[in-house]
Amino acid sequence: MEKIVFRVIIVAGACCLSAKHVFIQNDLSWAEARAYCQNFHVDLSCLTSESEEKLFRLSVDESKRGWIGAYWDANFQMWKWSDGENVTYDNNLDLSYSGGTSPPHLKDNVRWKNDGWEWDDGGHKNDFFCFNLTLVQEEKTWEEALEHCSEKHSNFTSLLSETENILATKEISQTSVTERVWIGLRYLEDSWLWVNGDPLMYQAWSQGGDQLCPMMRRCGALTKDGAWESRDCLEKLHFICA
DSSP states (O other), X not given: OHHHHHHHHHHHHHTSOOSSEEEEEEEEOHHHHHHHHHHHSSEEOOOOSHHHHHHHHXXXXXXXXXXXXXXXXXXXXXXXXXXSOBOXXXXXXXXXXSSOSXXXXXXXXXXXXXXXXXXXXXXXXXXXXEEOOEEEEEEEOHXXXXXXXXXXXXXXXXXXXXXXXXXXXXXTOSTTSOSEEEEEEEEETTEEEETTSOOOOOOOBOTTOSOSSOSSOOEEEEETTXXXXXXXXXXXXXXXXX
């Protein structure tokens, strides 16, 4: 029964567009856009791999264009994401500079568009993309949390990169949140998977965790230290929806 139920959930989730990235049609500078995203969502969208960008494209209208979280850090003389991580994926945009200490023509931020990324002056006004997570501070079992996310939001969240994991960890740092929170990670048919159908291309299991072949702990949680843990699915925790 469990296998049948979760096969249905996974297929249904894979048919829905993720709400993890939200397009905001509001012309703002890069700094203003970042502040907006941090106030009303989590942060500007960060795309740290080709696989992550492919999933991003599924959740946004490809005719849209706008700020993402990449910026030139003049202090460290390198490109960074708005959460402080170094930019290692750039969608073939040449982010290297020779003979200078800053990007050309003060184009120190990056705008996403369908046919590739482009530099732009951070003071220019653009629409933008926010990374969105919804922390629900209600204590529920994993399956109750899944039902809540499916009915009231888009889906249980997946965490596809170190950057997404860091941003989610920041969201649950306050003392009012349980020490760990449910995420959309489930052990089924001898493997861990995201119930929304996203690929498991990044993992952050705690050392010594019982993730290889759990007997009872078959649901995944994120701790305030940023580690993943396998937990009893009947445990009641806060949780993150997308």
